[in-house]
Amino acid sequence: MNIDLTDTTSSQINGALIRARRAVGSAIGMVLTLVIVTDEGNHYDALKAASEASKEHPCRILVVIKRPGRSPRERSTARLDAEVRVGGEVGNGETVLLRLHGELAAHAYSVVLPLLLPDAPTVVWWPEDAPGDPAEDLLGTLAQRRITDAAATEDPVAALGVRAEVYAPGDTDLAWTRLTPWRSVLAAALDQKQAKISSARVEGEEYNPSTELLALWIAERLGVPVERGVTPGPGITAVKLATEDGTICLDRPDGALATLAVPGQPDRHVALHRRATAELIAEELRRLDPDDTYAQAVRFGVDKLSRPASEAASASGSGEGASAPPPKKPAATGKKAAAAKPAS
Incomplete structure (x- = not known):
């Protein structure tokens, strides 16, 4: 009616x-x-x-x-x-x-x-x-x-810096909600492969806030240096975790189906399709308490991510690979993990 x-x-x-x-x-x-x-x-x-x-x-x-x-x-x-x-x-x-x-x-x-x-x-x-x-x-x-939704702004990466500076319990962003499947798969992979992580690399589209947040989450949780790589997309395309036995790689080149490669185990296919806005809102409405994990990740600081000089140089010529200028450094809270540990 x-x-x-x-x-x-x-x-x-x-x-x-x-x-x-x-x-x-x-x-x-x-x-x-x-x-x-x-x-x-x-x-x-x-x-x-x-x-x-x-x-x-x-x-x-x-x-x-x-x-x-x-x-x-x-x-x-x-x-x-x-x-x-x-x-x-x-x-x-x-x-x-x-x-x-x-x-x-x-x-x-x-x-x-x-x-x-x-x-x-x-x-x-x-x-x-x-x-x-x-x-x-x-x-x-x-x-x-x-x-x-930082992705809806003109400068998504700078928007993350603003969100970090003004964060209050109850704040969240759909750029973070889009990461739930990625975080779940990576946490499960680290539970299966008990190995010390020495470094990580997160690859995705330029100016993609979800890619930045995923890199920040890994850096904050594991206490390791994380390199931010720029690719044509769509969205996040790969996460690589370096261990003594080899590289744990979660690769999604097409935005739908990903391949999880863990040293000593056969490769597996994982459904990681890009979710619609309705699914993201439904997920956010399931819990109304403060998301402390999001707060820790967004406050960790986009300027802590390293970007290869070769990518920056090629980006200046092609206009496709340049990384977004880092926002003003937000105040960090808490201490980084002293040793690598499985993500939760």
């Missing part, structure tokens, strides 16, 4: 939600509120991904679309338009599209607050144009979990 409201208020939207639930004729149990802060051009893809994720986590989805206007007249006019969706394609949850016009675009907090589910967690997701400090953003203060 869809209800369109023009020049409305939060109170009227709550009333429309109640009417829609009664019209659907079924009890709806929702476990959280997911707030998506986006613009008119990107809201469709973000809402589609959130709706898919809500099949696993029934929730109330609030899509905040800011339309401040271009002309002085548009900017001075404050109006709230809403679209309430319950049942049908929405599934077990509720969706409210909030279009904030004019001056009201700067006061999204006041519009969203009355629409949050009572006694339920809140998650805020910025698919594009995340604030510099999500935890200090007014909408971010409402949430137990704040999701950003």
